[in-house]
Amino acid sequence: MEFSFGLVVLSLFISVTFSASLVSDVKSLAHTDNGMPSDVETIELRMKKAIPNVDDAYLCASYEMPDDEVYIIKYEAIANASTAHHILLYGCSDGPAMSTPTWDCPPLCKGSEQIMFAWAKNAPPTVLPKDVGFRVGGKGESSVKNIVLQIHYAHSSTAPDESGIRIYLTRQKQKYVAGIFLMMSYRLNIPPNTPVVHADISCKYFGETSMHPFAYRTHAHDLGRVITGYQYNTTYHMIGKGNPQWPQAFYPTKEDIEIKPGDSLIARCTFNSTGRDRPTFAGATGKDEMCNFYMMFYTDSSVTRTFSECGGSHYPNLVQSLPADSDKPLPPNPLLDEKAGHHHLHHHTAVVKPVETPTPPPQTGQSKKTDLIFESQWPNENVDIGQVSGVATDDDGLIYVFHRGSRQWDQYSFDIYNQFQQKNDPIKEEAIMIFSKDGKVLRSFGSKQFFMPHGLAVDKQKNIWVTDVGLHQVLRFPPGKDTPDLVLGEKFVPKTDEKHFCKPTDIAVLSNGDFYVSDGYCNGRIMKFSANGTFIKQFGHLDVLQSTDNSPGAFDIPHSLTVAEGKGLVCVADRENGRIQCFDLEGNFRHQIKHKEFGDRLFALEYSPIHDGILFAINGPAIDTSHTYPVQGFTLNLQTGDLLQIWNRPKGLSNPHDIAVNPSDHSVYVGELDDNLWKFAMQHTDTIIPSPEKKELIPVLSSDNDEEKGVDTKKSSSVTPSIVLGVLLVVPVVLVVMITILVRMYHSGKCGKNKGNKVFNLQSFFNSHKGFDRLSTEESDHELDPFDGSDEEEYTAPAKRKQRT
Numbered sequence: 067m068e069f070s071f072g073l074v075v076l077s078l079f080i081s082v083t084f085s086a087s088l089v090s091d092v093k094s095l096a097h098t099d100n101g102m103p104s105d106v107e108t109i110e111l112r113m114k115k116a117i118p119n120v121d122d123a124y125l126c127a128s129y130e131m132p133d134d135e136v137y138i139i140k141y142e143a144i145a146n147a148s149t150a151h152h153i154l155l156y157g158c159s160d161g162p163a164m165s166t167p168t169w170d171c172p173p174l175c176k177g178s179e180q181i182m183f184a185w186a187k188n189a190p191p192t193v194l195p196k197d198v199g200f201r202v203g204g205k206g207e208s209s210v211k212n213i214v215l216q217i218h219y220a221h222s223s224t225a226p227d228e229s230g231i232r233i234y235l236t237r238q239k240q241k242y243v244a245g246i247f248l249m250m251s252y253r254l255n256i257p258p259n260t261p262v263v264h265a266d267i268s269c270k271y272f273g274e275t276s277m278h279p280f281a282y283r284t285h286a287h288d289l290g291r292v293i294t295g296y297q298y299n300t301t302y303h304m305i306g307k308g309n310p311q312w313p314q315a316f317y318p319t320k321e322d323i324e325i326k327p328g329d330s331l332i333a334r335c336t337f338n339s340t341g342r343d344r345p346t347f348a349g350a351t352g353k354d355e356m357c358n359f360y361m362m363f364y365t366d367s368s369v370t371r372t373f374s375e376c377g378g379s380h381y382p383n384l385v386q387s388l389p390a391d392s393d394k395p396l397p398p399n400p401l402l403d404e405k406a407g408h409h410h411l412h413h414h415t416a417v418v419k420p421v422e423t424p425t426p427p428p429q430t431g432q433s434k435k436t437d438l439i440f441e442s443q444w445p446n447e448n449v450d451i452g453q454v455s456g457v458a459t460d461d462d463g464l465i466y467v468f469h470r471g472s473r474q475w476d477q478y479s480f481d482i483y484n485q486f487q488q489k490n491d492p493i494k495e496e497a498i499m500i501f502s503k504d505g506k507v508l509r510s511f512g513s514k515q516f517f518m519p520h521g522l523a524v525d526k527q528k529n530i531w532v533t534d535v536g537l538h539q540v541l542r543f544p545p546g547k548d549t550p551d552l553v554l555g556e557k558f559v560p561k562t563d564e565k566h567f568c569k570p571t572d573i574a575v576l577s578n579g580d581f582y583v584s585d586g587y588c589n590g591r592i593m594k595f596s597a598n599g600t601f602i603k604q605f606g607h608l609d610v611l612q613s614t615d616n617s618p619g620a621f622d623i624p625h626s627l628t629v630a631e632g633k634g635l636v637c638v639a640d641r642e643n644g645r646i647q648c649f650d651l652e653g654n655f656r657h658q659i660k661h662k663e664f665g666d667r668l669f670a671l672e673y674s675p676i677h678d679g680i681l682f683a684i685n686g687p688a689i690d691t692s693h694t695y696p697v698q699g700f701t702l703n704l705q706t707g708d709l710l711q712i713w714n715r716p717k718g719l720s721n722p723h724d725i726a727v728n729p730s731d732h733s734v735y736v737g738e739l740d741d742n743l744w745k746f747a748m749q750h751t752d753t754i755i756p757s758p759e760k761k762e763l764i765p766v767l768s769s770d771n772d773e774e775k776g777v778d779t780k781k782s783s784s785v786t787p788s789i790v791l792g793v794l795l796v797v798p799v800v801l802v803v804m805i806t807i808l809v810r811m812y813h814s815g816k817c818g819k820n821k822g823n824k825v826f827n828l829q830s831f832f833n834s835h836k837g838f839d840r841l842s843t844e845e846s847d848h849e850l851d852p853f854d855g856s857d858e859e860e861y862t863a864p865a866k867r868k869q870r871t
């Protein structure tokens with residue numbers, strides 16, 4: 067039976083009016099070479115030392131937006147999922163509901179509010195499609211002047227919390243504005259013990275310009291099984307299908323949909339009340355149900371009202387002929403289902419289910435969210451590259467390669483004092499190459515500058531960092547430049563002091579510009595420097611026993627570095643010990659990861675914030691040829707160390723040396739010393755959204771569930787003529803208002819108004835690209851074969867290396 071009847075309330079949450087002055091800064095309209103705005107700033111919307119002293123607390127803090135119109139182009143959580151169950155951002159045009167630094171919420175905003183973003187566990191940073199931004203700030207009557215951060219805490223705690231969301235802003239006017247369109251049912255009447263109950267919403271879109279949905283989110287409470295959304299223009303086009311028991315993030319749409327003025331929109335929620343002996347009605351608490359389908363869309367930037375909604379079913383005929391699978395649940399997804407256990411915490415009245423222990427995903431079997439599949443040799447066009455020692459990506463998904471051209475690392479490359487032996491013979495090829503996602507060479511440089519390329523990293527500013535083990539130096543190249551603006555270490559001079567390196571292997575850069583260097587083959591330490599190159603500290607020590615000392619901080623070739631800044635960790639591929647060691651950002655040992663599948667040697671690792679933090683890693687072949695194991699790739703949970711997946715190319719990897727993860731589509735690149743580069747694709751694509759112009763893949767955000775409980779009942783709506791979604795019915799509005807008032811009374815605390823603190827940081831968040839993981843559990847005595855191949859440069863541990871040469 068269907069119980070939602072028709073009212074269509076059309077609310078328009080924001081009508082943004084922009085002051086002309088906003089666009090005045092013409093020079094800021096320039097973009098950098100790679101198409102990213104050059105002026106990106108960040109604001110950290112953090113809880114202001116909130117103390118969630120009860121279970122299930124919902125707390126809020128407010129932040130004022132700039133006086134000028136700006137565009138949010140990226141959201142990134144600064145949160146630990148064990149603390150913050152989920153986070154929502156709401157835009158307020160009339161100020162926050164309270165003036166205290168933090169408050170119990172709802173209430174959220176003084177007047178109307180609209181949901182702008184949602185984050186739940188596992189959600190990677192959300193980057194909007196290119197040329198698309200959420201418009202905030204400015205002084206217009208309905209512009210978003212404050213953003214209220216709402217966190218649903220997982221547990222009570224006495225520790226002041228400062229979790230939040232970092233937003234990336236540009237002042238450059240974007241070609242398209244993003245908005246949210248909400249379809250919801252205000253009335254539900256779900257009978258007891260009924261396996262399939264529908265609630266439908268149908269309305270017509272009468273906006274002025276087409277909407278292009280790129281992400282969607284579903285929301286219901288415990289009885290919700292599946293929620294689907296469609297566009298109808300003579301045929302049905304599915305916008306999205308979601309399981310509301312999964313983390314209620316915004317998931318990318320799978321197909322390109324254009325909703326033109328006059329098209330119809332239909333959403334269907336399907337409930338199963340089996341086991342519940344009472345009827346269930348619409349409402350915000352866990353006893354009640356909700357039925358919401360959100361679309362995140364972009365549209366022409368001339369559109370001023372970007373938040374709107376419709377409710378009720380005005381076109382029952384359209385609903386009757388919905389595709390037959392509209393109420394068929396999605397197939398089970400172990401990774402997402404597991405999280406559902408937490409959802410119930412949201413509801414005050416719900417029974418708290420025991421939280422399942424996260425199940426370490428099986429090795430290779432069925433497909434999971436993090437599964438990588440081999441895609442291709444990459445780039446596919448014929449490009450002449452030598453031994454690939456370093457591979458990295460930038461935030462735009464470009465791929466950087468550091469290779470050795472015609473040079474090989476062999477037993478004659480260094481003497482026993484680690485002195486490079488061909489000082490008059492720099493590599494003649496362009497050792498640094500930058501590729502587009504489709505494998506085209508965009509730029510190459512570095513001819514006659516390098517001797518034995520090793521590590522490569524690209525920071526958020528797109529500075530290119532490299533280490534050259536022949537030079538014993540670390541060099542930084544600003545974007546577009548062929549000469550370094552920072553050179554550390556003395557050319558060709560290996561030493562152990564603070565101003566020198568000895569065969570440094572890798573670099574990882576923090577968002578504030580401070581960076582780490584793994585140094586390296588002979589010193590066995592990690593060094594930390596401030597952004598200007600001043601030495602800060604070093605940690606770790608040479609594993610003098612070579613592979614028998616597995617104590618924390620002992621390194622037998624720290625070969626690759628990655629930072630998981632949001633987790634406060636820097637992790638090192640401790641190559642010849644076949645393990646990953648993770649430290650806090652100050653260098654205190656935190657944990658190690660070692661699996662027997664790593665074999666003896668772990669070469670490289672890279673962190674990705676997706677799925678609450680994973681490491682991708684590659685191992686390397688055994689030196690002791692009597693002890694063989696597969697050379698392959700690994701996906702690991704950063705914090706638990708669980709091995710989530712083993713992946714490989716069909717013919718196997720042979721000498722992988724470095725790994726990089728594309729931050730936008732999470733594809734993984736592996737560079738080998740056998741002059742090869744391989745690409746592995748993330749099998750599930752639901753963190754990927756198409757960009758409006760090109761069909762590039764860009765990660766989307768995610769959000770969580772229930773916290774928007776207030777959403778349907780509380781929004782005050784202002785009707786705008788320009789987007790008429792349906793018929794405005796008086797009764798439902800009154801109902802909504804009453805519910806709103808009740809909810810607010812229920813939650814009310816003191817009132818006041820307050821401007822949040824504004825924190826502006828120059829944009830400086832970048833991931834260091836380099837991360838690698840790997841490990842081995844079995845010790846092996848790596849005797850080096852003095853004649854082993856030339857591409858084994860990195861085989862030898864330092865002492866052995868000496869003998870070898």
Ligand SMILES: *[C@@H]1O[C@H](CO)[C@@H](O)[C@H](O)[C@H]1NC(C)=O
Pocket residue numbers: 261262291338339340341
């Ligand atoms: C409804 O829920 C019950 C109990 O969880 C389950 O056994 C049944 O298969 C479900 N029915 C449908 C149609 O989803």
Ligand SMILES: *[C@@H]1O[C@H](CO)[C@@H](O)[C@H](O)[C@H]1NC(C)=O
Pocket residue numbers: 297299300303322323324325
């Ligand atoms: C209907 O919508 C689909 C998807 O948005 C689009 O590809 C198609 O061209 C539209 N058809 C008409 C007649 O507008």
Ligand SMILES: *[C@@H]1O[C@H](CO)[C@@H](O)[C@H](O)[C@H]1NC(C)=O
Pocket residue numbers: 596597598599600
């Ligand atoms: C480099 O930065 C550090 C801290 O950030 C500062 O103490 C030091 O004076 C700076 N050095 C130079 C040469 O600017």
Ligand SMILES: *[C@@H]1O[C@H](CO)[C@@H](O)[C@H](O)[C@H]1NC(C)=O
Pocket residue numbers: 146147148149632633634
């Ligand atoms: C996340 O929070 C939990 C509980 O407070 C803590 O044990 C864990 O170490 C935290 N993780 C990180 C990376 O901070």
